[in-house]
Amino acid sequence: MIALDDIGMRFGERRVLKNLSLEVARGEFAILFGASGSGKTLLLSILAGLEKPTSGRVLIGGLDMTRVAPEHRPVTLVFQRHALFPHLTVFENIAFSLRARHAHRGVVRERVGELMALTGLEEYAHARPDVLSGGQCQRVAFARALASDAEVVLFDEPLSSLDNGLKAGLMSELKRLHRMKPFTALYVTHNLEEASALGERVYLLEHGRVTRSCLPCELQGCVDGRSAADLNEPQESAIIRAEGKRSLIACGR
Amino acid sequence: MNCGFRLICVSVTVLLALFVAVALGNVFLVAPAMLSRALSDGSVWPVIKVSLQTSLLAALLAMLLGTPVAYVLARRRFFGKAAVETLLDLPVALPPMVAGLALLILVSPASPTGQVLAKAGIHLIFTQAGIVLAQLFVALPFYIRAVRSAITAIPPSIPAAAAVLRATEAYTFFHVILPLSREGMISGFVMCWTRALGEFGATAMVAGCIPGVTETLPVAIYTRATSGDLASAGAAAFCLATISFVTLVGLRLAFKEASLRRKA
Numbered sequence: 244m245i246a247l248d249d250i251g252m253r254f255g256e257r258r259v260l261k262n263l264s265l266e267v268a269r270g271e272f273a274i275l276f277g278a279s280g281s282g283k284t285l286l287l288s289i290l291a292g293l294e295k296p297t298s299g300r301v302l303i304g305g306l307d308m309t310r311v312a313p314e315h316r317p318v319t320l321v322f323q324r325h326a327l328f329p330h331l332t333v334f335e336n337i338a339f340s341l342r343a344r345h346a347h348r349g350v351v352r353e354r355v356g357e358l359m360a361l362t363g364l365e366e367y368a369h370a371r372p373d374v375l376s377g378g379q380c381q382r383v384a385f386a387r388a389l390a391s392d393a394e395v396v397l398f399d400e401p402l403s404s405l406d407n408g409l410k411a412g413l414m415s416e417l418k419r420l421h422r423m424k425p426f427t428a429l430y431v432t433h434n435l436e437e438a439s440a441l442g443e444r445v446y447l448l449e450h451g452r453v454t455r456s457c458l459p460c461e462l463q464g465c466v467d468g469r470s471a472a473d474l475n476e477p478q479e480s481a482i483i484r485a486e487g488k489r490s491l492i493a494c495g496r
Numbered sequence: 497m498n499c500g501f502r503l504i505c506v507s508v509t510v511l512l513a514l515f516v517a518v519a520l521g522n523v524f525l526v527a528p529a530m531l532s533r534a535l536s537d538g539s540v541w542p543v544i545k546v547s548l549q550t551s552l553l554a555a556l557l558a559m560l561l562g563t564p565v566a567y568v569l570a571r572r573r574f575f576g577k578a579a580v581e582t583l584l585d586l587p588v589a590l591p592p593m594v595a596g597l598a599l600l601i602l603v604s605p606a607s608p609t610g611q612v613l614a615k616a617g618i619h620l621i622f623t624q625a626g627i628v629l630a631q632l633f634v635a636l637p638f639y640i641r642a643v644r645s646a647i648t649a650i651p652p653s654i655p656a657a658a659a660v661l662r663a664t665e666a667y668t669f670f671h672v673i674l675p676l677s678r679e680g681m682i683s684g685f686v687m688c689w690t691r692a693l694g695e696f697g698a699t700a701m702v703a704g705c706i707p708g709v710t711e712t713l714p715v716a717i718y719t720r721a722t723s724g725d726l727a728s729a730g731a732a733a734f735c736l737a738t739i740s741f742v743t744l745v746g747l748r749l750a751f752k753e754a755s756l757r758r759k760a
Contacts, residue, residue, distance in 0.1 A: 291656075291659075291660050292659070292660075293656050293659065293660070312659075313656075313659040313660050314659050314660075314662045314663060314664055314665075318660065319660045319661060319662075320656075320657070320660040322653050322656075322657060324653065326651070326653040326654055326656070326657035327657075328654065328657070328658075328672060329654075329676070330672075330675045330676055339658070339661050339663070339671075340661035340662050340663070342671075343658070343661060343662055343663035343664070343667050343671075344662055387661065388661075390661075391660070391661050391662055393660075393662075
């Protein structure tokens with residue numbers, strides 16, 4: 244379903260992603276595991292079309308989507324800090340993608356109602372994001388992503404800012420959503436627990452390359468006693484994070 | 497040491513506030529008899545009408561033209577962006593008389609642009625359209641600056657989220673960027689309008705001062721004061737100052753209310 248073919252990305256002289264190749268099968272819940280600042284977010288931006296790679300191809304469903312605009316890709320992204328629209332209610336946030344595609348009013352009402360029920364958000368339909376808790380915001384973000392009817396859902400460390408109790412609840416909710424609607428998922432994290440609990444296959448991102456893949460139960464051994472921070476040179480982290488933020492601005496969105 | 501420093505700061509603040517109050521007080525304390533006479537003889541009303549008509553039209557045009565420009569400057573990176581920004585900002589730093597002369601040369605019948613405009617039946621010299629052009633020229637940068645700041649303040653992840661939710665750039669602009677920049681647009685509109693309302697130099701150069709046709713409040717204040725008609729000049733100044741004052745207070749109250757509503 245998703246195939247990244249020899250992706251390279253450089254910012255000036257700095258090569259952030261180096262001949263990266265990766266394949267995720269249709270309906271699979273894959274994990275991209277790597278240290279903070281290893282380029283995971285950048286890779287998701289490339290997949291979502293928010294950033295153009297310096298070299299290589301992005302194939303989705305067998306089609307070359309490297310130069311296709313984000314709104315024309317069958318891909319959506321759940322952001323680390325939700326990125327909910329602050330001026331819209333929960334209902335309007337979830338309905339956004341449907342309305343952007345000019346869906347009929349009845350269809351919007353029905354689909355959003357269904358997704359709010361699925362994520363337990365019915366009583367917050369008219370609330371704005373600023374009155375919701377972190378967990379509720381993330382549930383809105385999940386529902387909003389599912390409403391886009393994208394075949395591929397990318398997750399950029401969506402649970403990283405939540406406490407352990409909320410995290411466990413949302414992880415099981417996410418697994419349930421995936422069972423009910425088996426979308427293709429690529430979930431980025433540097434947390435072993437999340438990777439093991441959610442993934443069907445784990446890919447390790449080290450030094451700008453996917454160096455190996457393993458089953459979630461093998462992840463601990465795969466990491467081989469090293470901490471996640473060891474998977475990448477720490478001094479690169481801040482630079483890559485800054486470049487990642489800049490890339491969102493650079494793509495003019 | 498701290499006490500002395502605080503005393504200096506407070507004294508300077510009080511002195512400045514007093515200076516502004518005394519200077520403007522002369523305008524607001526214009527004799528009621530003088531004001532009512534000037535207003536009742538009917539010579540000030542056409543001036544107010546011309547000023548309000550032209551400045552509101554200039555501010556609306558600034559909104560229409562300035563919003564996409566502010567969006568491009570806030571969200572896009574392109575070759576020569578710094579030069580474009582400087583150019584668009586130039587009217588703020590330019591003396592209004594120079595701006596007026598530049599516009600006069602641009603639209604005069606002797607210039608190629610003026611000839612094209614004349615052929616199209618557009619006459620800008622000594623007309624209200626000329627006033628709008630001059631006001632727009634000097635006030636547009638204020639609008640662009642305010643809206644650009646508002647758009648820049650929107651986190652990049654918000655429009656990026658719209659894009660990955662299949663919204664086109666145009667849909668995102670109208671349904672995400674504009675609603676989130678509303679306060680910047682309102683304050684930009686008001687700043688632009690008050691600047692246009694108070695514009696004198698460029699307006700006088702392009703449109704002159706034809707009573708009832710191209711005579712705006714600032715131009716009227718100047719021409720009437722220099723011809724010795726202080727009653728009429730005072731009334732015009734009173735009207736201009738009142739409009740500015742009410743606008744400023746209204747804007748502050750509106751933003752305060754919006755901020756309280758958000759906090760609630």
